[in-house]
Amino acid sequence: MPTVQSVDRAFAVLQCLASGAAGVSEIAERTELPKSTVSRLLGTLVELGAVERSEVLGVYGLGELIIELSASASPGRNLVSLVHPHLVELVEQIDEAAGLGVLDGGQVYYLDQVDSNHEVQVRDWTGESVDAHVVSSGLVLMAYAPEDVRTAFVSQPLEAWTEASITDPALISRRLDEIRRAGFAWVYEEMSEGLNSVAAPIFNPAGMAIGAVHAHGPSYRFPTPGGAASVAASVVETAQRISERLDGRHRVRFGT
Secondary structure (H helix, E strand, O other): OOOOHHHHHHHHHHHHHOOOOEOHHHHHHHHOOOHHHHHHHHHHHHHHOOEEEOOOOOOEEEOHHHHHHOOOOOHHHHHHHHHHHHHHHHHHHHOOEEEEEEEEOOEEEEEEEEOOOOOOOOOOOOOOEEEHHHOHHHHHHHHOOOHHHHHHHHHOOOOOOOOOOOOOHHHHHHHHHHHHHHOOEEEEOOOOOOEEEEEEEEEOOOOOEEEEEEEEEEOOOOOOOOOHHHHHHHHHHHHHHHHHHOOOOOOOOOOO
């Protein structure tokens, strides 16, 4: 059956962007289309809302229309497509790795990670799960979880991953309350010695925390002296922008 060439080419561009944000030259190379054609297609797709352009980085990613149309597909994959360009921008801003995690029982499952350009890199945890109480993403998601989920979480035996891990139920409960008030969580070497992280929640339109953006790096350089508040603010702002893209009604205000 004959196909419409422009439609074929538009879908080739969308399939290319499904794996992550990219610039015109990269899209042209991966789709084997002329740059002029790719540029015209992107212009039309941006107007339709199927693609959006990052003004900061000059790259393109899937837009709101595609995300809405794919709502019936895997929620995790949809979230990665939406969040990934924001992770790229966050890494450019703070110069450390950033990632996306979701709650899976008493653990956090990592869906995506964008690395920095440092010679010393942190491990990529994409596709792996970690106990929620020892990582910033897990603590943030538990802080905003329904009360019955929180109660079950602090009632179970919690394993200490390092000497810095907090496992006492009363201390965990108080910590979750503090995190909920602050809107973010820092973790210092609680999962692994020499690794620090900070995370903030992503909310869906119903105000439920469905994921968390985190940034992490080696403790000797992350955060820089006096830089914890600034990094936390950047992570919170990134999570807010993603929540707004999801039309989230629940807004977290840094420092409140």
